[in-house]
Amino acid sequence: MLNTVIPIAYALVAFAFLFSFFRLIVGPDAPDRILGLDTLYVNTVALLVLLGIDLGNPIYFEAALLIAMMGFAGTVALCKYLLRGDIIE
Amino acid sequence: MLDILLSILILTGSIFTFIGSLGLARLRDFYTRLHGPTKATTLGVGCLLIASAIHFSVDGDLSLHEVLVTLFLFMTAPVSAHLLAKAALHIQVKSLATTPVQEADTPTDPA
Amino acid sequence: MKHLLPHPLLTLTLAILWLLLVNTFSAGHVVLGLLLGWLIPFATASLWPQSVCLRNVPVLLRYLVVVTHDIVVGSFRVARLILGRPSSLRPAFITVPLELKTDLAISLLANTISLTPGTVSVLVSADHRTLTVHSLDTGDAAAIVAEIKHRYEAPLKAIFESC
């Protein structure tokens, strides 16, 4: 069962990845692109979790954790830039 | 049995992930697009993480550290969304709804 | 005691999180978790505004259940909206007057709103009196405001602003 579900899941997450990337490239405004990047990060977390289950190796967990953290930091910095220019003031 | 539970979780998770991003691609203004990733995607990844936790817990040792990522995502996704919306309001991106008065341009934190 | 253990709740939380992280519940890690749970707040104490006032743990637990439920339901609803005709959406900005006073409570409310059905917190007014929310599909704005106030703001006020 898992063997059929996982490829489907991969495909769904891959499409999610694609959509986010589409928004990132197309924009039109900077917030759209940042949102695209942020979602791309979250999609990546999903991808990594799937990979972990697929390969039966828990070693990808830290990467997922870090992507979640770093994605957030990046989004905060980008938004702050749009709002204030000077991100650390 | 466990296989079925896992499969459901994985499928649900990936479908929500998919839908969240689909909204991002499909909806027509920034503010509506913001909703998909904030909710659906977050939940989707949450489901996948729970699936992972179950998957690795049955192999032997209890594996609950995925909870942490879930927690983290649930704490940060709204903040990201808030900041994005604030930025969008600031640079006045196109909106389907009437945007509120720019009262935020007065500092909220006098410090 | 206050100086030696500035945030006992945080200490406990961190210890538990540590155990989650290491995926091991051995005695060694319990000790290490508690140690870190004590050390980290100690080291970052200055970055904390004031000790968090936390009452009404049952309310808190119930609140968590409600929110979790709403997240799941909300996600389904948003999914349906996304899969539906985009042009049929009725997006709107809604202003929610706030009774909450503390930053923490306001922030948690904003977070909750963003995670739950069809709404995203957009702005907190300069005086912290109102919260602007973007709603994806707005039927009755007043109903949404009422639900927010009743379902989330009230418990948060009970939990964080009753001491």
Added chain:
Amino acid sequence: MNGLAMHLPILPVLLPLVAGIVLLVLRNAPLALQRGISLVATAALVPLAFALLATASDGTQLVYKLGNWEAPFGIVLVADRLAAWMLMATALVALFALLHALRGDDVKGRHFHVLYQLQLFGLNGAFLTGDLFNLFVFFEILLLASYGLLLHGGGRLRVKAGLHFVVINLIGSTLFLFAVGTLYGVNGTLNMADLAVRLARTVPENLALVETAGLLLFGVFALKAALLPLHLWLPAAYAHTSAPVAALFAIMTKVGAYSILRVTSLMFGADAGAVANLLADWLMPLALVTLVAGMLGAVAATALRQQIAYLVIASVGTLLAAFALDSVDGIAAGLYYLPHTTLAAAAIFLLADPIARARGERADRFEAGSAMPGAPVLGGLFFAAAIAMAGLPPLSGFLGKFMLLRAALESPWLAWLWSVVLVTGLIGVIALARSGSLLFYRTHSTSESLPAPHAADWLPAAGLLLFGLGMVIWAGPVSDYATATAAQLLHPQAYIDAVLGGRP
């Protein structure tokens, strides 16, 4: 061996590192203390280098296994004749440049002494390492330290030169990694001795691949050595930085030259089977063109430091022409010439500083001016330094040139090398005579009154020149050492055996 003696090969690396750390800790300590520590640490490199020279002089190749891991698995330091030689040149230049810096250049920006010590850490580490990737790491250390030192004090031209220097070197580092990566991808090892063994056994299916890697590596080293057409970073960088830094930088191009020599002799030398003599077609023409371009630049220069910078390029050409001869005599000539040109360039950079100050607003530009205070001493030292740079007798440059020309007698490049070296030698004399007379000969009466230079302003330069003189007086033993070093390099089997302990 026990005690510190056992750790001799790593002491020249660790000493500046520890000194750098201590200086960082004491960054707010009294200036005198910081200077004292920096000076003691730098001065101590001289006896350390001497100890290594003494040890290596009988042909011993000390191998220091870091972390006690056997080569090729761990990183090893190899202190052979060549490494000791480079360490000595570095130590001397560093000591005198630092003495000059203590006159005030060190307080014009932050962290001068920390950067200086870490620069030495990088240099010494690069000369000692026996591992190709580790060489990359130490290249980066010495580069980053040099970026800091180059920019020390700031200023428009300095910043522009620094930006160019940094960017081009970053691209160079990228190329380095491509080359190292390819070598690893084909040979599965990083230790240079092990690479030598494996490269010699290269099968035809892999030949062009490892040759590409070798040549890319050469490209990187050529950039560091400022070989034409990769020399453009040097004139601005050297001309616009502070005097002690420019003096210390005199050794920086030699890192590139050293690496070319080390890598080609060890990994792509005559014994390297299918990849033997990889650079045979490249090095000599490039070296000669570099020599010509450097000399023409020296003629075209409009200010002293710019001129010296171009002379440094010319000296790189001379040096690599010697190495390109690929014979014991040729490499020996290069190895004799190397410390000479380093010391001489450093001396004249140090000298340019008090000269520029004594000339007031004309600074070091080639414009005739009024009489300068301290002209006899500064002029005399400049004359000596110019003689050294031009390769005229009686200073060491002449002997280096003599050895080079002599070594070329048996080479097919004889006619080219002789023509270029002799003609550029003359051009150099003409250029330096012009600059000397423009700088020192008063043409109008004094208008601005400037303070006479303090003895400490020119003593470090004089000290460097004295070492150049020493290289003449003791030319016999010095050139014998250079010859023995060259012989050691051309027979890398001993190096390989020492590193790999006879392992196949």
Added chain:
Amino acid sequence: MEALIALIVGVLTACGVFLALRGQTFPVVLGLTFLSYAVNLFLFVMGRLAIGVPPVINAAAQGYTDPLPQALVLTAIVISFGMTAFVIVLALKARAELGNDHVDGLHSEEDAAR
């Protein structure tokens, strides 16, 4: 898969090279970043491609990929991070000292128009 990776390395290099050849500091910095991606990836795959065999010793492991390039790339990433940081700040310094963001301190049309 190998061809895809080779293609990626090539594209990253090409983008890096093109940007590094631009006249303003910012694209040059981007170009250097691209080049470091390219070379890090290159160095990494020199240990060949292998899926699901991370070099973490484990009784259940089916094998291990070559760990050495990974260690090298880690070092290279850190170094290029330091270098990138340095060059970014240097670009700012140049902006302050030279008055514009051209790598040679030349005034671009935009600066001239200001």
Added chain:
Amino acid sequence: MTLFFAVLTPFAGAALVALASRLGRSHAARTAGAVTLAALLWLAPSAHLPFNGTLLIQQHDWMPALGLNLAFRLDGLALLFAGLILGIGLLIVLYARYYLSERDSMGRFYSYLMLFMGSMLGIVLSENLIQLLVFWELTSLSSFLLISYWQHREEARQGARMALAVTGLGGFALLGGFLLLGHIVGSYALSDVFAAGDLIRGHPLYVPTLLLILLGAFTKSAQFPFHFWLPHAMAAPTPVSAYLHSATMVKAGVFLLARLYPALSGTPEWFWLVSGAGLATLLLGAYAALFKHDLKGLLAYSTISHLGLITLLFGLSTPLAAVAGVFHIINHATFKASLFMAAGIIDHEAGTRDMRRLHGLWKFMPYTATLAMVAAAAMAGVPLLNGFLSKEMFFAEAAQISESLVGGWLLPALVTLAGALAVAYSIRFIHDVFFNGEPVDLPRMPHEPPRWMKVPVEILVVLCLVVGIAPSLTVAPLLAAAAADTLQAPLPEYRLALWHGFNQALAMSLIALTGGAAIYALRRPLFALHEHSLGRLDARAVYNALLGALFALSGWATRLVDTGSLQRQVFLFLAAALALGFTPWLDSDTPLAGSRTGLPLDPVSLLAGATLIIASLATVWLHRQRLVALITIGVVGLVVSLTFVKFSAPDLALTQLSVEVVTIVLLLLALYFLPQHAARERDPGRVWRDGAIALAAGSGTALLSWAVLTRPYDTIAGYFIDNSVPGGGGTNVVNVILVDFRGYDTLGEITVLALAGLGIYAMLENLRLDAPDRDAAGRAWNRDPYPVIMATLTQLLLPLALLVAVFILLRGHNQPGGGFIAGLVTAVALIVQYLAHGSAWMHERLSGATQPVIAAGLALATLTGLASWAFEHPFLTSTFGHLRWPLVGEFELASAMAFDLGVFLVVVGATLLILVNLGTLHDSRITRKAHL
């Protein structure tokens, strides 16, 4: 050692003189005299040896392996020259004491003079050719100083540089020549060279050797066409001219001809080259001398002419001619030195050297006039004076040789013409200056010079007379010894006497004397003719044109290459790299692809790859919209991290992810101060060119990757996997490599990071940039710097992030993670706090002292490495063990963990140092010192 000390004495004397000059003006002169005498004294004990035909060679090892030893030789020729150098040198020392004025620095003059004297002495006493060359070049250098002694005069500076350039040319040629000679002979020792004459002359390299050596000799001796420097060297003070251009500098060239005569002469090449140059110089010099109005100019061209004469004699290659050559060297030295000194006296007393103004000085300085007239007569070759004797020998040899040549009458005719010209300019010197009416407009009223200024002239003039009258009683033994050692063969039959009977030579002399008188009588029409013809030719103009061309070419070539453009540099480097990288494949049998089977391509990887490629291209395409470019490059970094994950490198993925975000933050910080959008390319052609380079480079690395990836390889990696646990105590092999197997790399790597931080810190000092108050679209910034939701919730995240950092740090040895990643996580966690609260808020709460953290990290890593010394293990040797603690249980401790903690600290410190300082760049409210 005596010869060595004789040479060394003047060098040491130069320093001594400089010191003595501080005591007073005459002290310098006295010291210089004493030094000269001392040098003579060193030679005195051996001076008798050459007369016995004994050769003295003294040798000391210098660079024996290269055949370069300190070797000195005293034979007849050397003794003759040493005598001239020191003897005339002594007279010059005396003369200069009175010649130099109060404004001239005595110390400097005598110092230079001593340097020059020592160099000359070195040349003539050298046994080793290379050593000879060393002194040869030293004469060029010291003469540069002497000629430019009056440095405030433009012509002095120019003259000195010209002399240096021309003699420098010769010096380099000579170096080549000597090297070839040494190569042919197998030794640089003169004795060996003499013994190998036939070998040399028969060697295929003979002609290049000869050409190079002659170039050296001719430039030094001012032979045509290198003669032009000499008249310009007259800008030197007259004592210098008297010394350099009579007995020493210019004589070095003819000395060399004499010295190498046994080795090189006797071939047609030698004959034609040497005598041809000599003859041309002889005639040209004599002709030009006649038309010079400057007294010293006349003497300068006369010197050129006489040097031509000597050269011609050596070129004739007969033993007698060589004897005559040696003899004329002596004679010319004496009369020319005295003439220069006389000219100097005239200049000194009358204030000018222009013969159009100097007339009738006999009335004012009859004594000096007498001396000058005798010397000039010697120069003209008047009987009873030394010049006559050698000139007679010269004429005789010229006549003799002509018998064996086709068109042989030409040589005697030409040398007679030269003799006549010499007579004419000598008459001019005497008649114009001392007679010929009244002086014209002299700056000073001339009178006799001080007593001691005349003494050197008197001595030399007496010598001219004595030698001229009684040669066999005076000069004969010395000439014999010198000539014999020149020839390195038995002397030919010759007789030094005033009267050889009425022969062809005497006839030529008579013709020359009368012809010379006639030419002088016809001088006015000749001068006019000269002005309109040859007078316009100027070798110096050619020299200047050549030099101008050199400077123009240099400037052009240098500016052509070095435009100061970074883009140019980068382009060249990439082009070079491409050339280097592609060359091995041009004619190679190496196949591009190897035999290894690869992995199958899966759709997700393809999608990720496509994403990466599109994002990369988008970054390039949109790089002028800088924020967008940042976002797209973020995607690139993300996919690169994913690649690491996919191919089993979790550590790399973690590192790449963290670095990525920090880099983006860094770029955002920078972007604030940089223009938001950039102008379009000015040159669209450049885009195509760069595109082509980019495509080539991309293809190159792609093909390289493909080539390696499709090949099998044999790696040392197995060792790390096998030894990671037993040897390094960790299961994460990558981490064990980093902190143990290759911990030294990591130590270097964190040093780089520390250096980056410190360098940036140093750079930022005093850096102030204007903070833009609007964004690219012209909107004012949002007025809410710290949105409350962000501020509050990130506070909650900090402990969690730190916990994760500790987790990653502690497990790094066994699971993916480690100090570096943990450091970045910590830094990012703190940076988010900075983003949320601002630096002022943070600095109120956190000490923010990052430099001590960096120092502590570096120190910890280094000390961990050093700890192994205590156990007599090399630096960085690690250890690990298992500890049991009650309650906690067993856990592992490895020294590598301390090392990793050091890494952690450096990363945290450096990253924060960079980001925080950059963040507060324009903020003057915060005193920066407080948080560093």
